[in-house]
Amino acid sequence: MCVGSPQPFFRLDCFIEMSDIRIKLTELRYNLRGSSKWDNGFVWLWLAGPFLYLIERTPADIWLSVFGIVFLLRSFHTNQWQWLSAFWVRSTGLFWVVALIVSGLSDRPLYSLGEAIAWVRFPLYAAACMFWLGTNRARLNMMFATMGLATAIMAVALAVEFGSVIMLSSDHSARLSGPYGDLIPGSFLGKAMMPLAIILAAIAMSKPLKHGLVLAVAGGSMVIFTTITGERVNAALIGVAVFLASCAWVVRPRRLVLFGTLAATGFLLLFAVFPGIADRFSAGNKSEITNYFNSAYWFSVRPGIVAAMESPLTGIGVGMHRLQCPEIPQGPQWLVGQNDCHPHPHQFYVQLAEETGIFGLLTGVIMIVSIIITAANGRSNRTLYSSLAWIPPALLFFPQPSADFFGQWNNLFLWFAVGLALAMAQDQHANDT
Structure with missing residues (x-):
């Protein structure tokens, strides 16, 4: 039986037979019987999200924003505000208030306030997932099924694009754009679909070898x-996530060594057949690794550090880096390198210090830590989903080269995974044995 059924919780063909998808649909319909038609409709819309993410940022953003708005309206209608007592929600609210205040004090208050106000839609979506949309195993099961289908579609699109690159060019190191026309499909797989990857990895470790191998x-x-795709950070994130998930649910050292050996063999074959990919992922001749403080990576981070030192208390305002970067001075001589302007400084915590000041950095760190702790507390439920919930937020918020903290695309991928992880943390399904 599939996850969530009253019999042993998983079998191999659970992800590959249409009959099992029908079982999940039946379970979901049964689960929704006690809900209103409006709630049911929004749950079905929620399940369509992974497919909207395959189209473009605008449909995905509208989808995510709708749930944040509807969640607030639903709270007013039902007078249910218990979710506001969650510590991660309160810490997020505190950070948002600080962001609004410093934005109002910036050189372009209307622009900066607009950026700060718009950002709150992402944690609101996460709250909607945790306290409304993903509140039981049947809904989570169906979401993972739709994520699996969306991942398969993305894989086909990437395979076709990769094949065309091979036929038209000898440069195998070129990054792929997938269906987006933008170099970000690795964020879809490595960030948004991370919860699916860790579920597959954990179940692969717990099931008989024949079944586990296919899932692995x-x-x-x-x-x-x-x-x-050529996106090194996202590849590292999902790789580490899969490894952690392989140890977080059922620990089988021999199985771990076997699957690890197979994975290493697969990567060696990939790098041997396509040396361009190997070169992109190798450490040799990469200035960002061998000489970081004389690399483009450091030069993009540096102006954020200088701006944070210039305005340590209030920062320059949310979203103001892209407007003010050319005016940022070179700063002290001991801060090596030079400034290179990008829309953001490519580091979450540097951006928080730069755009929201010391108070924004502190409250932002508290917000992030509270989200990770909330997800990690789910381990006390001792279910498959709750035991793995800490992995996505812990990795996605880990200090690393990153996209815009307040931007659109990165947050759409990141908060999709974080919201699902927070919902997973509440899972109390009793048959994960």
């Missing part, structure tokens, strides 16, 4: 496809 290949394929 499915999870490993997500890492492989993220790798061929």
